[in-house]
């Protein structure tokens with residue numbers, strides 16, 4: 001079974017693209033919400049996070065103390081890297097287990113960060129969802145009610161689009177000019193073919 005990564009900048013349309021693949025019956029692993037769940041439910045990870053950031057990382061009801069954690073990691077890059085180094089292996093492990101229970105020519109792993117943390121290396125191929133910055137900003141402003149400046153500051157923290165384009169195997173343009181659905185159907189056909197070629 002082929003493992004394909006789907007990534008892209010803020011508001012590029014990663015989730016929208018994955019929902020269309022789901023309509024084609026392709027299983028999708030959404031890494032970011034899954035990571036948030038593992039940070040609460042994976043007891044080994046919980047212990048490691050408490051050791052790294054302190055017991056205050058969790059509220060009394062065992063939920064994440066997001067404000068406390070955000071305050072530490074946004075002010076200390078080493079702590080942010082250390083937290084990522086704990087969460088990423090846990091997500092990789094969870095993804096591998098999830099893959100074992102899937103029965104499909106290929107599966108998708110949707111993640112905001114694939115290139116930045118090297119996790120793309122353990123995947124067969126990567127799809128980059130790409131859209132012009134202005135369109136992405138407008139879409140996120142509409143979706144989340146965030147200000148232009150807060151979105152742009154998150155964009156500035158991400159790997160530049162040109163770097164991601166160099167690393168991606170497949171690019172989906174989500175800019176209103178080319179039909180998203182027809183691009184996805186074409187990629188789906190090719191991936192099913194690739195998967196058959198890998199088996200035989």
Ligand code: ATP
Nearest residue numbers: 009010011012013014015016017139140143174180
């Ligand atoms: P994030 O990085 O913030 O998680 P994302 O890359 O997953 O975002 P989506 O949530 O899929 O992006 O899309 C951002 C917003 O733009 C959503 O409200 C979505 O409905 C809208 N959108 C995405 N693609 C299109 C499109 N082709 N036409 C119209 N709206 C779109």
